[in-house]
Amino acid sequence: MKSAILAAALMSIFSGIASAADAAATFATSFNVAVTSDYRYRAISQTRLKPALQGGADVVHSASGLYAGVWASTIKWTKDAGGDGDVEIDLYAGKRGELGAGFGYDLGVLRYAYPSNELAAVPGFVNANTTEVYGQLSFGPALLKYSHAVTNLFGFVDSKDSGYLDLSANLEAGQGLVVNLHAGRQRIENNDAASYTDWKVGVTRDFGVVSGALAWIGTNARESAYASAADGKFLGKSALVLTVSKTF
Secondary structure: OHHHHHHHHHHHHHHHHHHHHHHHHOEEEEEEEEEEOOOEEOOEEOOOOOOEEEEEEEEEEOOOOEEEEEEEEEOOHHHHOOOOOOEEEEEEEEEEEEEEOOEEEEEEEEEEEOOOOOHHHOOOOOOOOEEEEEEEEEEOOEEEEEEEEOOOOOOOOOOOOOEEEEEEEEEEEEOOEEEEEEEEEEEOOOOHHHOEEEEEEEEEEEOOOOEEEEEEEEEOOOOOOOEOOOOOOEOOOOEEEEEEEEEO
16 A cells, blocks of 8 residues: 555656656747847947957747847946946746747847936936837748837936837858848937937858857938937947857
């Protein structure tokens, strides 16, 4: 009798371990690191046209399509603008999946945090911390994404409800090369002078040990709206940007 009870207990334990292992198997965790010649976000330099170090982590639940992640980069613009802080930390979560007929979707929320940015104390700025919600529709290599700010956007005064529209495509070109095409429109609420269109033409390649990306990035942004407070250089100038990254 005791043997039967022990056997049943062991079976229950092993069954629980197996169930836990199956549940854990539906989660995938990845990490990424990168160095870039210029951290461009929506084509505007965040590092005064200088290099940046970046890294992050992602967790994906394959069964449901739910995901969450964190990403960080060195920056210069908050300190240049008269505040403080030299890092951007992004926190995000969402759900992606398939709609059928080759269409996919991605819905989520993204929080851009700038620790100690202190821009609220600088005339003409508000706190740089920003939250956006986004929705993306994809088909094959192409995607259309819209991001909507539910707070002020990146320190702009009275800029809640700003929006960014992103049309992109990543096309296989053979020999391990992928051609990256992008056009976007950043609308700053209550600030037409700071609204602009941006674009990118680039290539990426996975070399095994690392991946490399080379892109020509440009905007029609006004220099008066995006000149560095530190040295007056135009942060939206057209430029060739090189990025080397590794995901593991």
